[in-house]
Amino acid sequence: MNRSTERPERGSSEANHSIPFARAAIDEREEAAVLRVLRSGWLTTASECKAFEREFSAAVGARHAIAVNSGTAGLHLALEAVGVSRGDRVVTTPYTFTASAEVIRYLDADPLFVDVREDDLNLDPDELAGALHDNPDVTAVIPVHIGGHSCRMDEIMQHCAGAGVRVVEDAAHAFPGTFAGQPLGTIGEVGVYSFYATKTLTTGEGGMIVTDDDALARRMTVMRLHGIDREVWDRYTSSRPNWEYQVVEAGYKYNMPDILAAIGRVQLEKSTRLTHRRREIAHTYLSGLLERDYLRLPIDSGESSWHLFIIRIDPDRLTIDRNEFIRRLAERGIGTSVHYIPLHVMPYYRDRYGLRAEDFPVSLRAYQTAISLPIYPGLHEESVRRVIREVIRIGDDALRR
Numbered sequence: 001m002n003r004s005t006e007r008p009e010r011g012s013s014e015a016n017h018s019i020p021f022a023r024a025a026i027d028e029r030e031e032a033a034v035l036r037v038l039r040s041g042w043l044t045t046a047s048e049c050k051a052f053e054r055e056f057s058a059a060v061g062a063r064h065a066i067a068v069n070s071g072t073a074g075l076h077l078a079l080e081a082v083g084v085s086r087g088d089r090v091v092t093t094p095y096t097f098t099a100s101a102e103v104i105r106y107l108d109a110d111p112l113f114v115d116v117r118e119d120d121l122n123l124d125p126d127e128l129a130g131a132l133h134d135n136p137d138v139t140a141v142i143p144v145h146i147g148g149h150s151c152r153m154d155e156i157m158q159h160c161a162g163a164g165v166r167v168v169e170d171a172a173h174a175f176p177g178t179f180a181g182q183p184l185g186t187i188g189e190v191g192v193y194s195f196y197a198t199k200t201l202t203t204g205e206g207g208m209i210v211t212d213d214d215a216l217a218r219r220m221t222v223m224r225l226h227g228i229d230r231e232v233w234d235r236y237t238s239s240r241p242n243w244e245y246q247v248v249e250a251g252y253k254y255n256m257p258d259i260l261a262a263i264g265r266v267q268l269e270k271s272t273r274l275t276h277r278r279r280e281i282a283h284t285y286l287s288g289l290l291e292r293d294y295l296r297l298p299i300d301s302g303e304s305s306w307h308l309f310i311i312r313i314d315p316d317r318l319t320i321d322r323n324e325f326i327r328r329l330a331e332r333g334i335g336t337s338v339h340y341i342p343l344h345v346m347p348y349y350r351d352r353y354g355l356r357a358e359d360f361p362v363s364l365r366a367y368q369t370a371i372s373l374p375i376y377p378g379l380h381e382e383s384v385r386r387v388i389r390e391v392i393r394i395g396d397d398a399l400r401r
C-alpha cells in the first residue's frame, strides 16, 4: 500500500471523509532521505545542512542562507544581528503569530504594533509612515507576509530607508511567494522562513534565514551555534581538528540537524509542484465562492505562496457568527482554523503595554470574521469542491432576510 500523504486522498467514501485543516506533503522520498542520514551515522548539522543552505540560497537568489531549528530562532538571530537591543522599539503588526513579536522581547526591546490593511491583512504602509515619524526610537520593522501574500514591500522599504530603520521580513508563510517577481524574504536586509509542520515547505520544525549582507550572515552564523568562531562541523572539508575553536560570544543553540535538512532538500526539490497545486486549490476556491457577497475572499496577486486561504464572513449579513460558522463546518467534517487572535488582545501584550481591543480595529475585525479553509497539496479536488459546497450551504442558510 502506498502510504504517501502527498497524493490526494481517494476512495468512494470521499463525501464522508473528514477533511483535516492541514497535512504535510511527505512521501517515500523524504523517508529515504531521513534513512540515508540515519545510516550515515552523523545525525546533527553537517553536509546535508550545507547542501540545503546552498540549494535554498540558489532557489531564492540570496547570497547567504543559514539553516536554523525554527523560524522563531531565525527571527531572533536576525534582530540581534541588525543591532536591536534593550530599549529599542520594533514595529510589527498585531495580526500575526506571537513569534513575530516575542523575539523583540528576547532582546529586551519592545514591539510597537501598527495595524494592518483591510484588503490583504498586512502591515499598512501609511500607518507605518506615521509610526516612524512619531517614534524615533524605532530601530527595525518586521513586515509579515500573512498567508504568503506579500506586504507592500516597495512602500515599506521606502519608508524604512527614509527613517534609517532596518527591515527583517517575517517570511514564515511566504516561500516561494514573490513581490513584483522578487522572492519574498529577499527584499528586506534579512528574511526568515519557517519550516514548521504546516508550512509550504516543511522539515517538521525548522527555518532558514537569508541575506545578501556578508557581515550579517557572519554574525548570525556565529550566534547560531554558541558564539563559536568557526563552523565546527566542517569535518569533510576542514583540516583543522573540530575541538579547536574560540567562543567569541554567548550565542544560542539554533542549528538545524542533518535529519531535518535532508527532508528540506526533498521538499525544496518538490516545491514548484507543491506550489502549483496550492495555487490550483486557491483558484478553485476563488471561483467557487466568488458569488457569495457575504464572504470576503483573499486577493489573488498571482504571486502568493498560498500558505493560507483566509475567508472573512460579513456578520451583518448572517444570523450566525464566525464561531458558529466554524462549528457547523466541523459538524460536516471540515477542519478549519483562525489566523489570528491578534496579539494586542493576548494577555501578555495587552497587559504589558496597556492595549485595548479597539486600538487596532482592522486586526480585531479580521480576527472576529476570519476562517482559514484547508489548503495543502494532498487535498483532493473533490474535497475542495465539498468545502465550497458546505461553506455556501451554511452561509446561504444563515442569510439574514
Ligand SMILES: Cc1ncc(COP(=O)(O)O)c(C=O)c1O
Pocket (backbone or CB within 6 Å): 070, 071, 072, 073, 096, 097, 099, 100, 144, 170, 172, 173, 193, 194, 195, 196, 205, 206, 207
Ligand atoms: C507569522 C509567523 N512568524 C513566525 C513563525 C515562527 O516559526 P516557527 O514555528 O518555525 O518558529 C510562525 C510560525 O507559525 C509564523 O506563523
